[in-house]
Amino acid sequence: MQRYSVLFLFLAVVFALNGCTTVIDAKLDTGPTQLSVDGTLTDLPGPQTIRLTQTAAYFNNSQPTPATSATVTVSDNTGKTYPFTDPDNDGYYVWQPSTKDTLGRVGRTYQLSIAYQGETYQASTKMNRVPPIDSIIFVKRKLNPFSSTEGYRAELYATDIAGATDYYRIRFSRNGELQNKPDNIITSQDGGFRGAGNVTDGLVFIAPIRRSINPDSLYNLNDVVKVEVQSITLADFDFWQVLRAQITNGGLFATPSVNLPTNIINTRANGRKATGFFITSAVRSKTVSVSEANIRVRED
Numbered sequence: 001m002q003r004y005s006v007l008f009l010f011l012a013v014v015f016a017l018n019g020c021t022t023v024i025d026a027k028l029d030t031g032p033t034q035l036s037v038d039g040t041l042t043d044l045p046g047p048q049t050i051r052l053t054q055t056a057a058y059f060n061n062s063q064p065t066p067a068t069s070a071t072v073t074v075s076d077n078t079g080k081t082y083p084f085t086d087p088d089n090d091g092y093y094v095w096q097p098s099t100k101d102t103l104g105r106v107g108r109t110y111q112l113s114i115a116y117q118g119e120t121y122q123a124s125t126k127m128n129r130v131p132p133i134d135s136i137i138f139v140k141r142k143l144n145p146f147s148s149t150e151g152y153r154a155e156l157y158a159t160d161i162a163g164a165t166d167y168y169r170i171r172f173s174r175n176g177e178l179q180n181k182p183d184n185i186i187t188s189q190d191g192g193f194r195g196a197g198n199v200t201d202g203l204v205f206i207a208p209i210r211r212s213i214n215p216d217s218l219y220n221l222n223d224v225v226k227v228e229v230q231s232i233t234l235a236d237f238d239f240w241q242v243l244r245a246q247i248t249n250g251g252l253f254a255t256p257s258v259n260l261p262t263n264i265i266n267t268r269a270n271g272r273k274a275t276g277f278f279i280t281s282a283v284r285s286k287t288v289s290v291s292e293a294n295i296r297v298r299e300d
Helices: 002-019 234-247
Strands: 035-042 048-054 071-076 081-084 092-095 109-116 119-126 133-142 150-158 167-174 186-189 224-232 274-281 283-289
Touching (some): 035 109, 035 119, 048 081, 048 109, 109 274, 119 274, 133 224, 133 283, 186 234, 224 234, 234 274
Parallel strands (some): 035 274
Antiparallel strands (some): 035 048, 071 081, 109 119, 167 186, 167 224, 224 283
């Protein structure tokens, strides 16, 4: 009898809680449409691209609307100007080199200028130095201590350039597919972590950075792995850090969302704001395969 009493009490509590439930249909204000800029220029040969779109409502999951009919130019501190055009009218503005010349030069500063819908936007950045990748090796490992699945863990070796604080972004691809999950946004200060002072200046990248070029699963024999080290500025570093924090922000202890930083400035103080970031990066890369020549035996 006591068991049934407990059951009836439980049901009564459930019904009472359901009766206290109120459905709130929140209507969120939609802000004005803004220009969004996605532009990373490099010192690699070939065309360079800047993508312009228009922002949309927070819960709008459709593809962003291209921002067309803009006038886009990039200039450097030596007086050279690079016009970007949108030949396909799809928001991708492209600079085409007429020779084998490259746009990016280490040490130069670059200014982006965009004229769009009666507004003029500008952004400035510098292309910093970047070290070469010395080697990429692989070590045979189990997926985890409780798994029988084996594969290969990659490790890149590069040495930070001594004499100043440098910031880097690292990207990697597996069999031609860029690994672009939120956890794969990898940034480094002097080949180490941010805030470590100058203890890693001029030294080989620390182990956690060296081993950051691995996907969720281990690599397989004969996989082809490409790794890029890109130079970035401190402002770029902060942008990538905030972006990673925002897109991995979730769960029970999620914090309120914040706007990402931007270096795209309207020349009119009261003009329509823009979002996005303009970045110039020197790039050094290496492509290797998981083969006997690159496999090492390690004790750690």
